[in-house]
Amino acid sequence: MQLYTERLFLRDLNFNDAQNIFAYRSDAEANKFQSWIPESREDVESFIQRNKIEFNQPESWYQVLITDRETEAVIGDIGIHFFGAENLQVELGITLNKDFQGKGYAAEALQGVIDFLFNDLGKHRIMASVDPDNSDSIRLMERIGFRKEGHFIKSLFWKNRWVDDVIYAILREEWMKK
Template identity: 30%
Template sequence: MSLPWEFHPVDGGRTRLDLLREDDLDALHAIQSDPEVCRYLLYEPRTRDEVERRIAEDSTAVRLEKNDDYVQPAIRDLDGTLLGTMYFHLTSVDDLTAEIGWLLGTPHQGRGHAREAAELVLEQAFDEVGLHRVYAELDPRNAASVALCLRLGMRHEAHFVEHMRFKGEWADTGVYAILDHEWRARRA
């Protein structure tokens, strides 16, 4: 295990992960104020002020050390255009477990950027942080997110039925996960 771990920018073939910056405000606001993007997210479309506050917080969250530490890097193309964000949240140091999450602006979906960004985070999670398990929780109606979990080799582990009030209705939650040895077997 190598905690504490500090986030550093990383490039894939078509996608870069680095920290959010103040000058991402317009682009991130366009993404996070879009009702379609927020449909299955826990929050409602965000105001510009709210996005500004979040960028201020997220741009300084760089270190995973204790439970609930997180990093929320920007997903960019190799020209630097902001496409979305990843979420990498250390949920248990004892169990070496983290949660992963993703979002892309609508124009940037369907081009494989979320998959590449998620693979970069999984590489950091397993190869650098030394985690044992990474999981995602989602609304099973979110077909694009379910498909992404499956493309990453995540196992469908649980389906909780109407266990939460979500935007005025009862909603289900699906849990998908991958273990360090499963990730390595896929990479080999």
């Protein structure tokens, strides 16, 4: 996948990205809401190897890298989970290097991916699962037009404990009205 926005270039991961991905993904404090924190560059290389070669396959996760369009600096990544028997629903997750947070990159990257998923792939619904303590992500979801669908109490067993989960989503017809 390759996608350009005003300031960003979103593209497939490759092994040359491993050190840059490790640099921001291995920061346990900055990524406390993430389920994957690599312990070595080899963990990242395995992650890149597992990334699906075939994009848009049901019940698969596909990761794209967010880079600065001019400098090619690695800003973060977006996970795209294609799910449902009809393959018309998608879950998104985003991770940014803390040096690039607060500059509008997450919103710009997500909006570009969402436009692509709705306009080019014809998806019906896009959702995000957010930790209720992750106020930055909640503000991001609301800023880009997602609505809160529910707050599920202790519905996820994560990092050896039960935690709450907040679901945000948007339908294709809602996105197109924006």
